[in-house]
Amino acid sequence: MPDASPVSTPYRVLPPNDPRQYDDLAGEWWRPHGAFAMLHWLARARAALVPAASTPDDLLVDLGCGAGLLAPHLAGKGYRHVGVDLTRSALDQAAAHGVTVVQADATAVPLADGCAAVVSAGELLEHVPDWRRAVAEACRLLRPGGLLVLDTLNDTLLARLVAVELGERLPTVPRGIHDPRLFVDARALVAECARHGVSLTVRGVRPQLGGTLAWLLRRMRGGADRPGRTEPRIVPTRSTAVLYQGWGRRGG
Numbered sequence: 001m002p003d004a005s006p007v008s009t010p011y012r013v014l015p016p017n018d019p020r021q022y023d024d025l026a027g028e029w030w031r032p033h034g035a036f037a038m039l040h041w042l043a044r045a046r047a048a049l050v051p052a053a054s055t056p057d058d059l060l061v062d063l064g065c066g067a068g069l070l071a072p073h074l075a076g077k078g079y080r081h082v083g084v085d086l087t088r089s090a091l092d093q094a095a096a097h098g099v100t101v102v103q104a105d106a107t108a109v110p111l112a113d114g115c116a117a118v119v120s121a122g123e124l125l126e127h128v129p130d131w132r133r134a135v136a137e138a139c140r141l142l143r144p145g146g147l148l149v150l151d152t153l154n155d156t157l158l159a160r161l162v163a164v165e166l167g168e169r170l171p172t173v174p175r176g177i178h179d180p181r182l183f184v185d186a187r188a189l190v191a192e193c194a195r196h197g198v199s200l201t202v203r204g205v206r207p208q209l210g211g212t213l214a215w216l217l218r219r220m221r222g223g224a225d226r227p228g229r230t231e232p233r234i235v236p237t238r239s240t241a242v243l244y245q246g247w248g249r250r251g252g
């Protein structure tokens with residue numbers, strides 16, 4: 001008789017943006033050629049926006065930290081890296097990479113006002129049904145003069161085409177991981193940050209085309225999981241219409 005009990009495999013069908021997808025894909029986080037490969041490239045680019053800590057006590061709060069992919073790129077910058085995420089299986093991996101983890105919703109973070117020198121929200125806001133609340137929390141956590149860094153997907157038709165219709169057919173983005181109804185309008189995000197005292201600058205970014213094609217070819221040929229040298233770079237681009245980074249300091 002076939003076993004009718006529910007199974008957890010990378011192939012179970014879940015609604016778009018269902019957080020249980022991160023449990024099913026838990027083994028992919030740290031594979032440089034895995035389903036989350038592009039998150040590694042983005043983490044490197046995000047970390048480049050973060051200066052060295054000014055004191056040994058400086059806290060960097062990484063909202064939606066996932067498995068802590070930002071950690072290796074912060075090495076040597078001197079922060080205490082605290083990661084906040086909903087997904088236990090991801091947090092366990094983040095902890096194994098030296099992150100102090102807190103299981104919580106980014107819209108209600110159990111950390112004190114003004115505790116952070118830096119708040120990072122990498123590829124998070126486009127997954128949060130109430131992204132405005134997550135932004136309010138990010139700004140609340142920042143101390144005066146603290147730095148917010150983020151990257152997310154814009155609420156445009158082009159972003160839906162590129163990130164979902166095309167991106168989710170490529171091996172760099174898991175299928176169904178996005179719900180494009182949650183994508184974040186860049187102008188609305190800048191306005192929301194301003195409302196909470198953070199003057200945000202945004203710029204469009206994209207993966208380097210040549211490097212990404214070479215990476216895809218290597219992956220199709222079954223290239224080995226080798227980090228570092230051959231990883232495509234995330235580079236600035238004129239348009240914010242698809243993927244964009246933001247950074248800004250809290251006034252006060």
Ligand SMILES: C[S@@+](CC[C@H](N)C(=O)[O-])C[C@H]1O[C@@H](n2cnc3c(N)ncnc32)[C@H](O)[C@@H]1O
Pocket residue numbers: 019022039040042043063064065066067068069070084085086087090104105106107121122123124127128
């Ligand atoms: C696309 S991953 C990005 C992970 C990480 N920032 C990175 O770039 O590698 C999105 C992460 O956000 C988490 N997440 C989604 N909604 C969340 C929420 N409301 N509060 C906290 N974490 C959330 C997911 O569990 C997942 O780990």
